Amino acid sequence: TATTMAGAGVTTTGSPCGACKFLRRRCAAECVFAPYFCAEDGASQFAAIHKVFGASNAAKLLQQVAPGDRSEAAATVTYEAQARLRDPVYGCVAHIFALQQQVVALQAQVAHARTQAQLGAATAMHPLLQQQLQQQAAAPTSAPTARRCTAPRCTAATASRRKAATNPQM
Incomplete structure (x- = not known):
């Protein structure tokens, strides 16, 4: 049976990683793609990368990235390649x-x-404001509406003065 090193996709039986499988080449021990493209479904993921970016460009990109960030870089490049195949313009x-x-x-x-x-x-x-809003909604828009004082500090005298000022025929 094949044993996997650190779950990274490198096998000791010599089966190629997904990228090498797609490229139909022997997978070397120092293969930059092996940790990120497993033998099972890595070939289909790498196919998009190869079509959009090319194998050598993808290898250069992964080698330029810090080893701790390569897994995320491989996932990002895979996503971008698949998105570019779905939508070639954007x-x-x-x-x-x-x-x-x-x-x-x-x-x-x-x-x-x-x-x-x-x-x-x-x-x-x-509640008075709510009543006023309901009356304004029910009133025709062409007729002027009498304003009511709804502020808490208004007195009855202030309200009657305002009513008299807005309605001069009283």
Whole structure:
């Protein structure tokens, strides 16, 4: 049976990694692709990389990255290659744009929900304001509406003066 070194995809039986399997070559012990492209499904992942970037460019890229970051770099290059094959014009940027539009739409929904919550809280605290809003909604838009004082510190005298000022025929 084949034993795997540190779960990295390098086998001691000499079976090639997914990249070498795709390239139909012998997998060397120092193969840069072996830790990141397993023998089972690595060939299909590497096919996209090979088609978009080329095997030598992908090898150079992985060798330039710090060993601790190579796994993430291999996953990123795989994702970018697959995205480029799906959308030759925009590649992975199309997904980024879609996510940005989704963020904008969700932010608008949150702002609307906050406004509704504040309006609900305000109308619950001020029953007169709620009554006034209902009357304004029911009143025809062409007729002027009498203004009511709904502020808590208004007195009856202040309210009657305001009513007299807005309605001079009284």
